Amino acid sequence: MSNILKGKAWKFGDDISTDHIAPGRLFHLRSNLPELAKHVLEDADPDFASKMSSGDFVIGGNNFGLGSSREHAPTIIKLAGVSAVIAKSFARIFYRNAINVGLPVIILDTDKIDATDELELELENGILKNLSKNEEYNFPPLPRVMTQILSDGGLVEHIKKYGDFNI
Amino acid sequence: MPQTLAEKILSLASGKNLKAGQTAIVPLSLAYFQDGTGPLGLRQLEKLNIKKLANPEKSIFFIDHSAPSPRKELSNDHMFIRDFAKSTGAIVHDVGDGVCHQIAAESYVRPGDVVIGGDSHTCTGGAFAAFATGMGSTDVAIGMALGKTWFRVPETIKVELKGYIPRFVTSKDIILHLIGLIGADGATYKSLEFCGDFAEKLPMPERLTISNMAVEAGAKVGLFASDNKTKQYLAKYGRENDYKEISSDPDAYYEQVITIEVDKLTPVVACPHTVDNTKPVSQVKNIKIDQVFIGTCTNGRIEDLRYAACVFKDRKVKARTIITPASRDVFIQASKEGLIETILKAGATIMTPGCGACVGVHGGILGDDENCLATQNRNFQGRMGNPKGNIYLSSPIVAACSAITGVITDPDEFFGN
Numbered sequence: 353m354s355n356i357l358k359g360k361a362w363k364f365g366d367d368i369s370t371d372h373i374a375p376g377r378l379f380h381l382r383s384n385l386p387e388l389a390k391h392v393l394e395d396a397d398p399d400f401a402s403k404m405s406s407g408d409f410v411i412g413g414n415n416f417g418l419g420s421s422r423e424h425a426p427t428i429i430k431l432a433g434v435s436a437v438i439a440k441s442f443a444r445i446f447y448r449n450a451i452n453v454g455l456p457v458i459i460l461d462t463d464k465i466d467a468t469d470e471l472e473l474e475l476e477n478g479i480l481k482n483l484s485k486n487e488e489y490n491f492p493p494l495p496r497v498m499t500q501i502l503s504d505g506g507l508v509e510h511i512k513k514y515g516d517f518n519i
Numbered sequence: 520m521p522q523t524l525a526e527k528i529l530s531l532a533s534g535k536n537l538k539a540g541q542t543a544i545v546p547l548s549l550a551y552f553q554d555g556t557g558p559l560g561l562r563q564l565e566k567l568n569i570k571k572l573a574n575p576e577k578s579i580f581f582i583d584h585s586a587p588s589p590r591k592e593l594s595n596d597h598m599f600i601r602d603f604a605k606s607t608g609a610i611v612h613d614v615g616d617g618v619c620h621q622i623a624a625e626s627y628v629r630p631g632d633v634v635i636g637g638d639s640h641t642c643t644g645g646a647f648a649a650f651a652t653g654m655g656s657t658d659v660a661i662g663m664a665l666g667k668t669w670f671r672v673p674e675t676i677k678v679e680l681k682g683y684i685p686r687f688v689t690s691k692d693i694i695l696h697l698i699g700l701i702g703a704d705g706a707t708y709k710s711l712e713f714c715g716d717f718a719e720k721l722p723m724p725e726r727l728t729i730s731n732m733a734v735e736a737g738a739k740v741g742l743f744a745s746d747n748k749t750k751q752y753l754a755k756y757g758r759e760n761d762y763k764e765i766s767s768d769p770d771a772y773y774e775q776v777i778t779i780e781v782d783k784l785t786p787v788v789a790c791p792h793t794v795d796n797t798k799p800v801s802q803v804k805n806i807k808i809d810q811v812f813i814g815t816c817t818n819g820r821i822e823d824l825r826y827a828a829c830v831f832k833d834r835k836v837k838a839r840t841i842i843t844p845a846s847r848d849v850f851i852q853a854s855k856e857g858l859i860e861t862i863l864k865a866g867a868t869i870m871t872p873g874c875g876a877c878v879g880v881h882g883g884i885l886g887d888d889e890n891c892l893a894t895q896n897r898n899f900q901g902r903m904g905n906p907k908g909n910i911y912l913s914s915p916i917v918a919a920c921s922a923i924t925g926v927i928t929d930p931d932e933f934f935g936n
């Protein structure tokens with residue numbers, strides 16, 4: 353997780369739900385995640401999945417990821433190649449799921465970021481650079497437990513490593 | 520230190536004296552999956568080469584979200600779940616048994632339990648004074664395997680319900696009102712603790728509706744103290760021995776206190792596409808409704824079907840109307856009471872107990888620009904299988920009256936004096 357993540361910003365609004373990210377009508381693809389990932393966030397922006405590039409960032413508003421507990425949502429965001437989700441706030445289950453699957457989630461005021469801005473993330477230092485605007489934003493570190501799980505590469509890797517919770 | 524309900528339940532379960540903000544590893548009383556989230560969890564266990572569960576008799580798989588299966592891919596997921604349960608000794612509730620949270624309420628959840636479920640509405644169990652919360656597939660799978668999980672003990676918002684409720688206003692209207700008031704993220708990460716003289720009067724089914732929707736305000740749990748009503752409900756299902764009295768301490772610390780005078784409430788409707796977009800029914804009446812859906816873990820219980828049958832008696836529905844009992848038990852009870860006949864004669868239809876139309880897989884997918892009035896807990900865009908559909912949420916009484924008229928209807932006007 354030490355490398356610097358770099359990519360373009362894709363802007364979404366407030367209250368992006370897990371139904372926007374991985375809708376129920378695609379339930380039958382839940383055991384085929386690479387296929388489901390081709391539809392990621394489709395109901396919020398039909399062009400996103402086909403036009404984004406690996407490394408890009410998903411930028412949300414308030415309460416990103418509200419709704420269902422479906423872990424498929426952060427999983428396919430990660431699988432699509434998104435570097436991190438950055439939002440003003442996150443729904444609880446999505447936030448914990450994202451960490452568990454190794455998808456960085458960052459809380460900061462996303463009003464400063466515009467669509468297509470070039471971003472560079474230094475996760476460990478808590479710094480997001482907006483290269484297009486020549487700005488730098490700081491964000492608070494994750495809770496300790498989550499830093500541990502994320503740096504192990506997610507919860508499965510964490511348990512693989514320790515055989516138990518080591519928090 | 521005086522404790523909130525959340526602090527108390529987690530302390531009792533972990534044997535530690537916990538307070539809000541602390542992180543603890545807590546043993547689990549129950550862990551469950553539904554068919555949409557189970558397969559991903561089981562694949563995570565495969566990666567870890569885990570083939571044994573800590574407590575198979577406390578590990579349950581519910582086949583409810585796509586039941587009966589509408590597609591071969593989902594049928595294969597169901598087979599995967601059944602095979603895993605067979606090899607580990609976990610319990611399966613198969614097609615037709617009903618929605619996970621309703622069966623959990625009827626048969627499994629006990630006061631003082633710590634419950635995790637691979638479904639966000641696992642918080643329904645909070646009505647029993649159980650710390651019941653939804654988690655993702657990996658958390659639940661590892662919880663099942665190890666018999667424990669980690670929690671950060673949440674801060675608590677106390678919600679006092681006071682007074683006498685007007686006619687045609689239900690606990691669904693109370694919780695919709697609260698979510699409208701504090702917003703869909705108004706309780707993010709928090710515990711909602713419901714109390715007050717009206718909360719004490721509320722029967723269990725109505726408490727279940729309120730706890731069920733705690734997550735729609737972002738909450739981790741929605742808790743009621745256990746009392747005589749809890750005891751009666753458990754006794755109804757032959758579980759009186761599961762009763763334990765659990766309440767918060769008088770001087771516990773609450774981050775915020777919200778008082779709702781239920782006398783002042785009117786029926787509430789949540790409008791598309793967020794649950795906190797609430798309006799009094801009087802402000803949205805006469806909106807045309809194409810489909811009415813009465814069912815789900817929120818409002819698919821026998822009491823809800825009684826409301827529907829009472830409204831439907833000797834009347835005909837104008838809107839396409841789908842009724843889905845939340846469980847097999849509810850279905851059996853409804854047929855004994857003659858409700859099924861009343862519902863069918865009114866021109867509505869009945870579906871297999873389970874999630875049905877709620878989650879957009881099958882059983883009532885909306886057409887483009889269609890309006891649905893549903894008794895479920897969520898109206899997000901695309902929720903009922905079509906991002907071009909519009910979902911309104913209400914109590915079963917408002918839904919039933921609106922089914923008859925074909926437009927959103929205030930029950931007060933429907934019944935007059």
Ligand code: SF4
Nearest residue numbers: 618815816874877878
């Ligand atoms: S009835 Fe709806 S809300 Fe309840 S568990 Fe099923 S899909 Fe989820």
